[in-house]
Amino acid sequence: MRTGLKRNALALMGAVLAVAMSPAAAQTADSKASAWLGRDAGELLIQLRVDGGRVQIEEADGETHYTWTSINKAWNEHVVVSSGSLFGLMPTTVVSQNIQHPEQHRCQITYVADREGKIRRYRYAGPMCRQDIVPPK
Numbered sequence: 001m002r003t004g005l006k007r008n009a010l011a012l013m014g015a016v017l018a019v020a021m022s023p024a025a026a027q028t029a030d031s032k033a034s035a036w037l038g039r040d041a042g043e044l045l046i047q048l049r050v051d052g053g054r055v056q057i058e059e060a061d062g063e064t065h066y067t068w069t070s071i072n073k074a075w076n077e078h079v080v081v082s083s084g085s086l087f088g089l090m091p092t093t094v095v096s097q098n099i100q101h102p103e104q105h106r107c108q109i110t111y112v113a114d115r116e117g118k119i120r121r122y123r124y125a126g127p128m129c130r131q132d133i134v135p136p137k
Contacts (some may be wrong), residue, residue, distance in 0.1 A: 029124060032133045032134065033111075033133050035134070035136075038118060047136060058107075062115045065113075071105055072101075074100070077100075077101065078098050080096045105126055107128050
């Protein structure tokens with residue numbers, strides 16, 4: 001039994017290392033975002049999700065700003081903290097807790113296109129940008 005446990009642990013560690021060493025995992029937010037520079041904004045709109053209000057488009061001074069914001073929506077969780085029975089015969093009081101998780105900002109990225117529709121610069125902010133920014137396909 002112990003050998004099987006070690007084998008499973010080694011297999012899991014190998015899988016984790018393989019994912020961590022993959023090229024996609026090694027990409028930074030900057031390398032993913034900068035891969036869009038010089039590309040047509042139409043490609044950006046085709047490849048990234050735009051449904052459900054995911055993208056805000058603003059025009060100013062001959063430039064077009066395309067902004068995506070990713071969030072974790074607020075949610076509630078009902079957790080049983082303790083329960084049990086007295087000697088297996090009489091049920092005791094169930095203590096539960098309602099935990100409210102607030103909305104969390106993950107990442108906001110803005111790509112700026114010039115008059116010709118070419119992406120010329122970008123800016124982003126947020127703790128999860130490395131995971132949320134998508135490079136071109």
